[in-house]
Structures are given as structure tokens and as C-alpha cells.
Amino acid sequence: MASLKDMRVRLASTKATQKITKAMQMVAASKLRRAQVAAEAARPYAERMDRVLGNIASAVAGSDSAPRLLAGTGADKVHLLVVCTAERGLCGPFNSSIVRLAREKANALAGQGKEVKILCVGRKGYDQLRRQFERQILETVELRGVKQMGFAQAQMIADKILARFDNNEFDVCTLFFSRFKSVIAQIPTAQQIIPPVFAPAAKDAGAVATYEYEPEEEEILADLLPRNLSVQVFRALLENAASEQGARMSAMDNATRNAGEMIRKQTLTYNRTRQAMITKELIEIISGAEAL
Amino acid sequence: MTTLHFELVSPERLVFSGEVEQVDVPGIEGDFGVLAGHAPYVSTLRPGILTVHAAGGDQKIVVLGGFAEVSAQGLTVLAELAETVEDIDRAVIAARISEMEERVAKMEPGNELDKLITRLDHFKTVDRHLNGTAMH
Numbered sequence: 001m002a003s004l005k006d007m008r009v010r011l012a013s014t015k016a017t018q019k020i021t022k023a024m025q026m027v028a029a030s031k032l033r034r035a036q037v038a039a040e041a042a043r044p045y046a047e048r049m050d051r052v053l054g055n056i057a058s059a060v061a062g063s064d065s066a067p068r069l070l071a072g073t074g075a076d077k078v079h080l081l082v083v084c085t086a087e088r089g090l091c092g093p094f095n096s097s098i099v100r101l102a103r104e105k106a107n108a109l110a111g112q113g114k115e116v117k118i119l120c121v122g123r124k125g126y127d128q129l130r131r132q133f134e135r136q137i138l139e140t141v142e143l144r145g146v147k148q149m150g151f152a153q154a155q156m157i158a159d160k161i162l163a164r165f166d167n168n169e170f171d172v173c174t175l176f177f178s179r180f181k182s183v184i185a186q187i188p189t190a191q192q193i194i195p196p197v198f199a200p201a202a203k204d205a206g207a208v209a210t211y212e213y214e215p216e217e218e219e220i221l222a223d224l225l226p227r228n229l230s231v232q233v234f235r236a237l238l239e240n241a242a243s244e245q246g247a248r249m250s251a252m253d254n255a256t257r258n259a260g261e262m263i264r265k266q267t268l269t270y271n272r273t274r275q276a277m278i279t280k281e282l283i284e285i286i287s288g289a290e291a292l
Numbered sequence: 293m294t295t296l297h298f299e300l301v302s303p304e305r306l307v308f309s310g311e312v313e314q315v316d317v318p319g320i321e322g323d324f325g326v327l328a329g330h331a332p333y334v335s336t337l338r339p340g341i342l343t344v345h346a347a348g349g350d351q352k353i354v355v356l357g358g359f360a361e362v363s364a365q366g367l368t369v370l371a372e373l374a375e376t377v378e379d380i381d382r383a384v385i386a387a388r389i390s391e392m393e394e395r396v397a398k399m400e401p402g403n404e405l406d407k408l409i410t411r412l413d414h415f416k417t418v419d420r421h422l423n424g425t426a427m428h
Contacts, residue, residue, distance in 0.1 A: 041304060042303060042304065042305075044299075044301050044306045045301040045303050045306075045370060052334070052359075052368070055363075056334065151303045213335070214320065214333070214334070214336075215335075215336070219336075220335075220359065224359065227372075231303060
């Protein structure tokens with residue numbers, strides 16, 4: 001049986017752990033607020049962009065001159081999966097749920113005889129994927145040291161994707177990230193970005209207005225499509241940042257609560273043991289005195 | 293006067309949303325004014341200064357690229373960067389200008405160079421305007 005000293009040491013270490021998880025929870029909570037505001041502020045842009053682009057795309061659809069970024073390469077052989085995860089762990093199922101979704105998709109595509117390539121954003125995703133897909137991972141973008149996710153980072157990732165697309169390295173590109181719904185609910189999501197899939201236009205908006213374009217549709221699209229790509233990546237990064245903090249907050253909340261439970265049990269055992277020892281010593285003294 | 297709904301969004305945030313009388317937008321092929329009841333219209337923007345005429349007074353906003361959409365719901369401007377003239381950091385503009393000047397110096401003549409020079413000119417115009425208002 002453990003000595004009293006051992007138990008004291010163990011109790012102290014559990015308490016220290018609880019302090020750490022508590023602190024991490026509070027840090028995550030304050031970061032979450034900022035990340036959530038940023039994610040929500042970025043939503044209008046991405047939504048408007050999607051709507052406008054959808055309108056223009058439906059006007060251009062069918063014509064042969066539709067740009068490749070919009071219409072795709074016409075093939076469906078090589079898929080690029082862009083897997084966005086966090087740089088750090090200790091955030092519950094956040095990273096593994098994104099990776100699981102990506103892995104299922106990759107396996108399904110491989111089963112259909114298609115080629116899969118992977119671009120990792122964030123170190124954690126790479127760590128988890130490399131065991132199975134070492135050779136298919138083209139590149140890993142690490143965003144360590146980035147405090148506040150800015151448009152520049154998204155632009156950089158989008159440029160990488162575009163450069164590979166222009167080199168005909170893939171036909172279809174899908175983005176994996178975690179959509180921030182609430183602190184306790186983050187939904188791993190797959191979004192196809194090349195060629196883009198638009199939400200069907202709402203019927204009550206009336207007939208799609210015929211726009212006048214300045215300059216021509218093609219020129220506008222040539223400008224708009226790469227921008228749309230960056231915007232979608234940017235949104236994914238922001239949603240991810242908020243989700244990560246949310247997941248970490250609830251994971252650390254659980255950890256703090258578990259530590260509290262452990263402390264309660266350990267304190268009880270410690271006190272019992274201590275009492276038992278005192279009683280034992282008393283008995284020894286009394287029986288010693290009686291023997292005299 | 294009838295008003296139209298105007299929204300100005302940058303990737304980071306919703307910069308402006310509300311009812312306005314008129315908006316002057318720096319389009320790629322020249323400035324254009326948008327009043328209520330404007331025909332559906334889509335245009336890309338050049339880096340320049342967007343003026344909002346609202347009941348409370350005028351407001352000038354620097355926009356760097358992006359595009360504008362006029363529909364029955366109003367005017368939506370999606371800008372790469374949007375800051376009011378008072379808030380914008382001139383160093384950002386200056387840095388962009390010097391960066392572009394360096395690239396222009398290195399580039400081979402061609403379509404790309406022409407595009408970049410045009411873009412550089414837009415930035416310089418914005419810069420001049422900003423410095424001009426500062427002096428007054």
C-alpha cells in the first residue's frame with residue numbers, strides 16, 4: 001500500500017494538472033471569442049461572393065468559353081484534398097474528426113480507381129495522415145506562429161492550389177475543415193472548391209436578373225474565380241480557428257472536471273489512511289500502557 | 293429622396309451596411325454613380341476612393357480592388373480591402389507602391405507589365421488623394 005507521502009505527492013500533482021487544464025480552458029475561451037467574431041465577420045463576404053458568383057455562373061453556364069476554374073477540366077480522375085487542421089493538439093476530437101472525414105473520402109475515391117493527392121494545412125493533420133498517405137501528400141503548410149488568421153495566409157494557400165491546378169496536377173479540389181456551429185458543436189465539412197458548387201438560387205428572388213457587365217463576363221470571371229478560391233480558403237481557416245478553440249475549451253472543461261473528481265477521491269483515501277494510522281498508533285500506545 | 297441599400301464588405305468584416313442616397317464607385321472603366329433603381333450591373337473595381345452620400349453626410353472610403361454588384365436588392369461592394377480615409381494606414385499604401393515599383397523594374401515588357409503599371413497608377417492616385425486631404 002502506498003505510503004502517506006506517496007499519496008500526498010500524487011494529490012499535489014493532480015491539483016497541478018487541474019490548474020493547467022483550467023488555465024488552458026480560460027485561454028481557449030478568450031481566444032474563442034475573438035476567433036468567433038472573426039469567423040462571423042467573414043461570413044457576409046463569403047456568402048455575397050457565393051451569391052454573386054452563382055448568378056454570373058448561371059449566366060455564363062453552357063457557353064464554351066467558361067473558364068476552367070468554373071467548368072473544371074472536364075475530367076474527374078485526380079482529386080486534391082486540402083485538409084485544414086490545427087497546429088496543436090489537446091483540443092478533443094477536433095483534428096481527428098477532420099482527418100477521419102478526409103480519410104474516408106480518400107479511401108472511397110481510391111476504391112473508385114481515382115488518384116488522390118493531399119495538401120495538408122496544419123501540422124496535426126499531416127501527423128495523422130502521413131502513416132497511410134505518405135506518398136500522396138504533396139505539401140504541408142504550417143501556420144505556426146500565426147496569431148490572427150489574415151487574408152494573406154489564405155491567399156498564399158490559394159495561390160499554391162492555383163499553381164498546381166494550372167500545371168494540370170488535379171481535376172477536382174475539395175476543402176476539408178470544421179464548421180463552427182457552437183462551442184459544443186463543430187461539424188467537419190467537405191467543400192468542393194474546384195469546380196465550385198453553388199447553392200441553388202432562391203426561387204423567391206424572382207428570375208435571375210440579367211446583369212450588364214463591365215468589363216466582359218469572361219474578364220470578370222477570370223478576376224473573380226481566383227479571388228473566390230482565396231475567400232473560401234480564408235473562411236475555412238477562420239471557421240477552423242473558431243472550432244479549434246471551441247473544441248479545446250470543452251475538452252479542457254471536461255479535463256478540469258475529471259481532475260476535480262480525482263482530487264475528491266484521492267483526498268478521501270488519504271484522510272482515511274491517515275486516520276487509520278493514527279488509530280493504529282493509539283491502539284499500540286494504549287495496549288502498551290495496559291501491559292505494564 | 294428614395295434611398296438604396298448599400299453594403300460594403302471586406303474579407304475581414306462588414307464595413308458598411310445601410311440605406312444611402314448615392315454611392316460613387318471607382319469602376320475599372322471609370323467611376324460610376326449608383327442611385328436607387330439602378331439597372332442590374334456587375335463591375336470590377338480599381339483601387340480608388342468610394343464616396344457614400346447618405347442623409348448624415350458624405351463618407352469617403354478607400355477600396356483596393358474587388359467588385360461591385362447592383363441588383364434589385366441594392367448595391368453590394370466586395371472589396372479586397374476597405375478602410376475609411378481617416379482610418380487607413382498610409383504606410384500600407386506606400387509599401388504596396390514601392391513593392392510594385394520594384395517588380396515593374398524587373399519585369400519583361402508585355403501584358404503583365406502593362407497591367408501592373410496601370411495598377412500602380414491607381415495606387416499612386418489614391419496616395420496623392422490621401423496626402424492631398426491631409427494637407428488641407
